Amino acid sequence: MVQQVTRGIKISVETSFEGTFYKNYKMQYAFGYKVTIENQSKDSVQLNIRHWDILDALNYNEAIDGEGVIGRKPVIKPGESHTYTSGCLLSSPFGAMSGYYDMVNLNSTKKFKVFIPSFKLSAPFALN
Numbered sequence: 001m002v003q004q005v006t007r008g009i010k011i012s013v014e015t016s017f018e019g020t021f022y023k024n025y026k027m028q029y030a031f032g033y034k035v036t037i038e039n040q041s042k043d044s045v046q047l048n049i050r051h052w053d054i055l056d057a058l059n060y061n062e063a064i065d066g067e068g069v070i071g072r073k074p075v076i077k078p079g080e081s082h083t084y085t086s087g088c089l090l091s092s093p094f095g096a097m098s099g100y101y102d103m104v105n106l107n108s109t110k111k112f113k114v115f116i117p118s119f120k121l122s123a124p125f126a127l128n
Helices: none
Strands: 002-006 009-023 026-039 045-056 061-067 081-090 094-105 111-122
Touching (some): 002 111, 009 111, 045 081, 045 111, 081 094
16 A cells, blocks of 8 residues: 655555456456545545546556546545545556645635555566
């Protein structure tokens, strides 16, 4: 698990390898990840936008931007957390992801970025 705290918001990420399959005549490697967003600050916050940078070991990079996470824009009160799971496909058994969330402090209405630490994606059968 990797963790990082930005402005009182702690991001924890756990990853899993979900398997392989063929899509469009190419081998795909499926990875899952579980993100926990814990509000350690004194103010309520809301997650509005996500940004992911996905790096495939075969040098294929992808940037993904979107509203919220899993169709939601969660409000997280002080001392509370929000957990969700998602996944991605790679064309190789190794890769990495990192990114950030655009959030707003609901008390001051100020917007800020919360950084998601870089985490590795690796299929266990491909490790030495």
